[in-house]
Amino acid sequence: MIKKRLVLKFSPQVVNRPIISALSRKCDISFNILQATITQNKVGRMILEMEGSKKNIDAACAFFKKSGVSFQRLGEDIKMDEKKCVSCGVCIGYCPTGAFSFDAEKKVVFDPKKCIACEFCVTHCPYNAMTLKY
Amino acid sequence: MTKSIYEINEKIRRKKAVVLTGEEMVSYVREHGVKNAARKVDVVTTGTFGPMCSSGIYFNIAKTSPKIKLGGGEVTLNRVPAYAAYAARDVFLGATALPRYEKNRIRPINFKYGGAGVIEDLIRGKSVLLEATAYGTDCYPATSLRKSFKLSDLTDAVLFNPRNCYQNYNAAVNRSDKTIYTYMGILKPKMGNISYSSAGTLSPLLNDPELKTIGIGTRVFMAGAEGYIVWHGTQHTTAVKKKNGFPVGGAANIALICDLKKTSPDFLRAAYLTGYGVSLAVGVGIPIPVLDESIARAAGKDDDEIFAPVIDYSQDYPYGKEKAIALVSYKELRSGIVKLGKKEIPSFSWSSLKKAREIAAILKKKIRAGSFLLGDPTAALPGAGRVG
Incomplete structure (x- = not known):
């Protein structure tokens, strides 16, 4: 399976x-x-x-x-622009499936495997770091 | 035992100063104690990076022929309204200014542009369109102006914060039944999440809670440039509740200034807050001279010693009835889950710890290299304490 x-x-x-x-x-x-x-x-x-x-x-x-x-x-169409991301972590609070987390250096990392492409981060990231590409 | 800023600057000049970041100071104090830290450590560097609406720029446009007096007229920059009522050619642009078309969109508005966007465009070297109308005078006959310019075309451009670096701040929740859109983010109903905005132990003014070393004339890291504290911030107060010697909530803040041309988009960014508006994230770092034991102790505190008041943003905040539902430590806020009663609430931050660390590290490097001397304040901030 x-x-x-x-x-x-x-x-x-x-x-x-x-x-x-x-x-x-x-x-x-x-x-x-x-x-x-x-x-x-x-x-x-x-x-x-x-x-x-x-x-x-x-x-x-x-x-x-x-x-x-x-x-x-799924997940291949939601991309993080590392240059735009400031690692504030607002997305961690917004993402319904926990696709964002802090690494040891407090950098925000995105796990496409957990993403369900709801696009909430795309719409609401304050720095427009998330984009949808299909 | 007390030290003076003059003595520390002498050590910095000789590249002999002992400099630690706010986080390193926590470990140092834990290991060696406050007394030793006060004796050995000269400077503690701090940092913070988060949206601060109380930000803006001002500049002077080049002479035109015929001349135009913008004062009393109307000015927009990329259709964002600016303020020009100082004189003939001075223009002030606030970070939260919005073009009319943005305000007419479906709510909650997903903002795309505003004053902070213009500021970011300028520092990225992009061209900005100035459009102005004026009433015309004998000495300034022109009644309109339409001109594109870049930051490099301006003789002077200044970044100014009437208020920045809040010593501490609220943690925000929503007790109502519907989602609300605030400057603290999208808050889910029935306390579904909690947001905060502080660099915690790295937060500049929490490392000198009594403002013993920070005053008018203090040199700071500001958005990648060297900046200065020019006054107390517009909502500055020291008459607040304290816990462990640290204010709980807003408290002190400072007015900052620097050369916009020397700033970097790494530390100055437009922030778009759904349903609320446009803001400007400004990276600030302040070096704290460890003049006495009380400063060593404050700079050596950890996130579990500083607390934020939990405020309801659905009813209490909008109507000026802020009452702390609870106090939560930054250690708990940083853990990602805050416990209020039996409820476990996911937390998120507006302040980037990664950027705050970068700023504290840059400042440390500069001071150790002898290229950043401490500013000896020429005047104290209101309510400031004294060394010794």
Whole structure:
């Protein structure tokens, strides 16, 4: 059994299709939708946590590809700009999943593995050190 | 036994001064005791880096032809309103100034620009657009001006803090049922988090709690430049509750000045606080001469000896009814969890300990190298104590 968190991007061409419903019927995995939004220009963005055998998760990824849904691992899209970060630690107080912490030198470090891409840090970092890149 | 600033400066000149950072002094006092520390250590360096709204810059624009008298007119810098009512060419810009478009956005406003942003743009060498209108006089006939300039184009530019380096400060919580957006950050309902803003043991004025060595004329590290204390800060007071000899809450503060052209974006940064506004983070470090045992003791205190009052920012603070819900030590605040009754509250800081350490270390290096002499105050701050 493995766990994988993905950020899925639904283009305007596929955003209306019941892709997640098809996923649940075709692939034997359990999944959890952590976040789902559709922007004004009809692009869908979903954060999906999947659990299952490696074979089935690979099949799910292949299914996304076939359906025209692009994806990347969660955490890869939230980046910290080390030059902008002043290591105040406000993000430590804001992050709901504890993705930020102080290291021994009191420098703030970001752990993408714990990130669920809620973007709270992107919006609220006082020094604009966090950015979303997809 | 007491020392004088003059004697310490002589040692600094000869590169013989014993200099420790505030944190090193804690260990030194613990190991060798207050008496030995007072005898052996000459200077303790401090540091702090956090948003301080009470910040601004002033400068003088180059002569134009025809001449313009900005005083009495209106001036913006990158559409951020500035104050020009001093004379013809003097412009003052406050860190919290906002362009009109920022204030009209959906609330809570996620601020993108303001006075502090202009200040940061200038020190990063970027071009800033000045737009002005004036009423025109016989000697200053121009009625409008539109001109881009860089920091290097100005003959003088000065960074000025009417108030900075609060000796100590509140820890903020929200007792209401809804999230609030404050200058102490986004505070979750029902005391869901607690924020604070102090460098704790490294905080400059907590290392000289009675202001025995710090006064008007004290030379400081300010945003990467050499600066000076020019007056007491605008909300300065020494009539506050104390615990272990240290004030609990705001208390003393200082007005600071330095050459903006010598500052560095490493220690001067615009800070954007969601739902509140724009502020300027200013790095400050003050060297504390260890003149007597009381100063050695104060500079050797640890985070568990200094306390912040926990204040409710939903009802109490907005209506001027600040009453400490509890006192918490900086040791507890720094641990990341504060216990109030049975509740465990996650804490977070606005003050960067990493930057504070960097500043204290830079100051230590400069003093040891003999390149930073202590300023001997020409006048004391109100309520200051005496050495010896």
